[in-house]
Every structure is written in structure tokens, then in C-alpha cells.
Amino acid sequence: MSATQPWLAFLESNTTGTGREFCVMARARGLRPVLLTRDPDRYPYVAELGIDTVVLDTGDEAAVLDACSALADGTGPAGVASSSEYFVATAARVAARLGLPAADPDAVARCRAKDAQRALLAAAGVPVPPFVPVSSPQEAVHAAGTIGHPVVLKPVSGSGSAGVRLCRSRAETAEWARTLLQRTTDERGAPTPGRILVEKAVDGPEFSVETFDDTVVAVVAKHTGATPYFVETGHDVPAPVPSGDAAALGRTALRALAALGLGWGAAHTELRWSEAGPVVIEVNPRLAGGMIPVAVASATGTDLVDAVVARAAGQDPPSPGRGAGHAAVRFVMAAGEGLVVRVEGTAAASAAPGVVVAQATAAVGRQVRITHSFQDRLGCVVATGADTGEAGRRAESAARLIRFELVEPAVPAAPAGPEEGARGR
Incomplete structure (x- = not known):
């Protein structure tokens, strides 16, 4: 070079x-x-x-x-x-x-603060959950009482589901608010704001809309682990929903971008489908993580990574290629804590039918701790198929081939919750 x-x-x-x-x-x-x-x-x-x-x-x-x-x-x-x-x-x-x-730096900065983002969306009439920013456990309990349990508590500037938790009672709300507000730095070591977000829990399936400029590239279905946490365990591209529902999700995401002054380059908008229709959970002014771009490229032929690089460098975007039509991501989730001493099966997973990518993201020597965030993902597989179901089954089958051998933790495990030194985002 x-x-x-x-x-x-x-x-x-x-x-x-x-x-x-x-x-x-x-x-x-x-x-x-x-x-x-x-x-x-x-x-x-x-x-x-x-x-x-x-x-x-x-x-x-x-x-x-x-x-x-x-x-x-x-x-x-x-x-x-x-x-x-x-x-x-x-x-x-x-x-x-x-x-x-x-992109507009001020718009990106406003979007990064989830409370400011929510206020702008609500003012523009974009559907969002009822929410209250708070700076103490007492305020969190009061806000939850006003909004009505169950509620979701989250940092106002976080990523990868770190610190996001469903709370069903006053006691759970006070305890988790105290845990979040005791943090002084985020996953990258930067100082955290002294406030968190309390929002109404929205029932319904979760999706993301991947956009570039003002164009919807893909509507993605999201799989998450067991409550009270919201760890992403997989994705399906495109989401297996009626075309009218996919269009409504796309329109809502574009309305959110317009309200926030975004629409330059890639954005990743997360939504839930409630009884009343799409509700915006949050807008991320960046390309999606979680191997979603690989799945989108595999399914649609649109390489969003290349598009982002081209836009940042002032070059022409890539022309769409030929996609397989359907793709799925499945993650290998940590079943326990310990030190990784052996990783097996990635070659077999890579050779499985329909697999595009199979990788172990936790190497030998990594100390695994259950954090109820993206850090719990130890590997991933992206696979294609004739339809969403086949792509998902192929990804799940290949993911089971990737195995991690752990020994007892070399250091005491930290309590479940937001962790220092998170990797991946």
C-alpha cells in the first residue's frame, strides 16, 4: 500500500x-x-x-x-x-x-443522546414510546409510576443493548436505575451523562430499517433473547412480513430521519410493531452492527459497507449486485462464564450449506462474562436460503457447529449489568 x-x-x-x-x-x-x-x-x-x-x-x-x-x-x-x-x-x-x-455533525450529536432524540421525534409526530429522562432512582420510580409498568430503563448514550432492561415493578426500577446511574464511564471508557431514560415497554415484534440517504435498503426482523434483557440473537433479511407492513416500517424510519435532520449516508433505525403500528425505539446515525450489513449484501446485493466507504471518501457508490433473496444471521451465545481455552468448528460451519460467513469472535484467552449485552455473543453465522425460514435454519445449524471450551473463571465474575471494557461497537 x-x-x-x-x-x-x-x-x-x-x-x-x-x-x-x-x-x-x-x-x-x-x-x-x-x-x-x-x-x-x-x-x-x-x-x-x-x-x-x-x-x-x-x-x-x-x-x-x-x-x-x-x-x-x-x-x-x-x-x-x-x-x-x-x-x-x-x-x-x-x-x-x-x-x-x-453528515450534519449537530444532527448526529443530537441523535446520540437518546433523550434529545426522543424529544425531537415526539415533537415531529413520529410515534415513540412515552418516556422520561431521569437522574436519580427516585425520579426513575416516579416516572415509571406515571408511565405505568412495565418500563424499559436504558443509558441515554449506549449501544449494543448494554444496560437495557425491562423492569416490571417499583423495586426492579429503583434497583436498575441505581445500577445504571452508578456508572461513571461507558463501554469505551468515556464519561457517561448522569441521566438515564425510562420508557414505556412496547409489546410486539422488533425490526430494524436499514437506509442509505433517503432510501430504504432493507427491513430486517430481529430475534432477541429472554427478557428482562434485549440481547440480539439473530436477524432475518428481509423481514418475513406482508409488503404493506414492511412499507409502513420503512416510511416511519424515513420520517424519523427527516425529523432528526439526518438522511446522509447509512442509518439503522430500530422499531417495534405495536397494536397501533410501527413505533420508533431509536435511530442510530451509522451503519448497523451485528453482521446485518453482510446479511443485507447477501440477500439484496447492496453492499452498505462499500457504500459508506465511498460516501466518506467522496466517491461514487457501488452498483447493486445480485443477491440471493434471503439471508439470516444467527449468533453463538455464551452459555456460561469462564476462560476460553479451545475454539472448534468454524471450518465445518463455513462449509455448511448456504453459509456466507462463519466466525468465532471470542478467541482463546478471552475471559467470558455474562453481561446481557452484545458481549455475550461469541460467534456468528450468516447464511442464505430460498426463503427466510431456510436461511434461518441453515444459519442456526451452522452456528451449532461452532463450539467453545471454557474453564472456570480466572477472575471473579462481575455482576450482571453494564460492563467496563466492552468490545465490538
């Missing part, structure tokens, strides 16, 4: 899955990917691919701007982007400061 090629800076990243693919796609477009990170060891693909790395405090926006300015002095700048929920706003602001392609 020539040092004279235009650089594309990635401000942190997903540690697995699409994080690697962003760098691969950048190189395929003649760009020099440069990872800006606080801890290169978080990213196993960096050494494998020989990615240029700049180590700095990525929570310091001025330091990020200085680093990108220094890169620009050496070669022509192409863009600044991030696939991490926690850094999309900083990436947008730095890109805009350098005159590079970017």
Missing part, C-alpha cells in the same frame, strides 16, 4: 466483523485506511492486514483533529469515518472541520 495514496481515517471501529471489512473496502477503492485508536490491541485484524495505526486519546476531539490534519499534510485527504456508535459524532465534526464529506 503506497504512502502516497489518499488516506481514509477510521476513528475507532467495530472490533470484529464489519470493522475489518471497512479497511478491506477502503483498500479496494485505492485508499489508505488509517485506524485512529486508543488501544490497537482491541482490533485483531490490524496486524493481519497491516493497517496503519495512530495511537491517541480518541475521546479528545482536538487530538483527533490534529492527527487527521497531520495525515492531510502528507497525502491527499479522502475522509474521516467511524463504524462505532460512540465515535460517529466526533468523526462527523472532524470531517466537517477538514472540509471532507460528512
Whole structure:
């Protein structure tokens, strides 16, 4: 890779899955990917691919701007982007400061604060659950009493279901609010706001709508684990729902983007289908995680990772290819805690019928702890099929082939709840 090629800076990243693919796609477009990170060891693909790395405090926006300015002095700048929920706003602001392609930084920042996002959506008439931001357990209990149990408590700036919990009583609400508000840093080590969100629990199946600019690319059905948590265990593309329902979900997502001033590049909008129709749970101003982009590309032929790289670098987007029509993602979930000492079955899973990707995301030496978040996923499979059912069965069958041997925890397990040092988003 020539040092004279235009650089594309990635401000942190997903540690697995699409994080690697962003760098691969950048190189395929003649760009020099440069990872800006606080801890290169978080990213196993960096050494494998020989990615240029700049180590700095990525929570310091001025330091990020200085680093990108220094890169620009050496070669022509192409863009600044991030696939991490926690850094999309900083990436947008730095890109805009350098005159590079970017979404509206203020809109992205507003969207990252879930309470501000909800207020804007509600003011625009976009259906959202009743909600109240609070800053103490007492306020949380009072809000839940006003809204009516069951309620969902969540951080106002989180990702990957970390800290999200269903509470059915005053006692559960007070206890979980206390747990969340005792946190001082998020999964990436940044300071957390001293408030959380209390919202009415919405019954009904969960979906996501994947968009690029003002176009709906796919409506995705979501599988989640047992309550009171909301850990994603799989996805189906496209969602197996009537065309009218899929259209309504897409329209609601686009209304939400318009209300938030978004609609530039990729967005991932999560919704539930209530008795009254679609309800927006949250809008994420970034590409979806959880291997959804791989499933979307497999099913529809639209490569959203490549599209995001192209948009960030000011290049033409890719033309859609030929998709298989249906794809599914299934995750290998941790059944217990311990130290990973053996991983088997990825080759067999990769060779199974219809499998596009099969990978273990927990390597030997990882300490597994049950956190009721995306960290509980140890591996994943993406498979295609003639219909959603076949794709799902193939992914599930292949996922069962990936096995992890754990020994007793080397360190005491932390209590269930938001964890420090989370990996993946």
C-alpha cells in the first residue's frame, strides 16, 4: 500500500466483523485506511492486514483533529469515518472541520443522546414510546409510576443493548436505575451523562430499517433473547412480513430521519410493531452492527459497507449486485462464564450449506462474562436460503457447529449489568 495514496481515517471501529471489512473496502477503492485508536490491541485484524495505526486519546476531539490534519499534510485527504456508535459524532465534526464529506455533525450529536432524540421525534409526530429522562432512582420510580409498568430503563448514550432492561415493578426500577446511574464511564471508557431514560415497554415484534440517504435498503426482523434483557440473537433479511407492513416500517424510519435532520449516508433505525403500528425505539446515525450489513449484501446485493466507504471518501457508490433473496444471521451465545481455552468448528460451519460467513469472535484467552449485552455473543453465522425460514435454519445449524471450551473463571465474575471494557461497537 503506497504512502502516497489518499488516506481514509477510521476513528475507532467495530472490533470484529464489519470493522475489518471497512479497511478491506477502503483498500479496494485505492485508499489508505488509517485506524485512529486508543488501544490497537482491541482490533485483531490490524496486524493481519497491516493497517496503519495512530495511537491517541480518541475521546479528545482536538487530538483527533490534529492527527487527521497531520495525515492531510502528507497525502491527499479522502475522509474521516467511524463504524462505532460512540465515535460517529466526533468523526462527523472532524470531517466537517477538514472540509471532507460528512453528515450534519449537530444532527448526529443530537441523535446520540437518546433523550434529545426522543424529544425531537415526539415533537415531529413520529410515534415513540412515552418516556422520561431521569437522574436519580427516585425520579426513575416516579416516572415509571406515571408511565405505568412495565418500563424499559436504558443509558441515554449506549449501544449494543448494554444496560437495557425491562423492569416490571417499583423495586426492579429503583434497583436498575441505581445500577445504571452508578456508572461513571461507558463501554469505551468515556464519561457517561448522569441521566438515564425510562420508557414505556412496547409489546410486539422488533425490526430494524436499514437506509442509505433517503432510501430504504432493507427491513430486517430481529430475534432477541429472554427478557428482562434485549440481547440480539439473530436477524432475518428481509423481514418475513406482508409488503404493506414492511412499507409502513420503512416510511416511519424515513420520517424519523427527516425529523432528526439526518438522511446522509447509512442509518439503522430500530422499531417495534405495536397494536397501533410501527413505533420508533431509536435511530442510530451509522451503519448497523451485528453482521446485518453482510446479511443485507447477501440477500439484496447492496453492499452498505462499500457504500459508506465511498460516501466518506467522496466517491461514487457501488452498483447493486445480485443477491440471493434471503439471508439470516444467527449468533453463538455464551452459555456460561469462564476462560476460553479451545475454539472448534468454524471450518465445518463455513462449509455448511448456504453459509456466507462463519466466525468465532471470542478467541482463546478471552475471559467470558455474562453481561446481557452484545458481549455475550461469541460467534456468528450468516447464511442464505430460498426463503427466510431456510436461511434461518441453515444459519442456526451452522452456528451449532461452532463450539467453545471454557474453564472456570480466572477472575471473579462481575455482576450482571453494564460492563467496563466492552468490545465490538
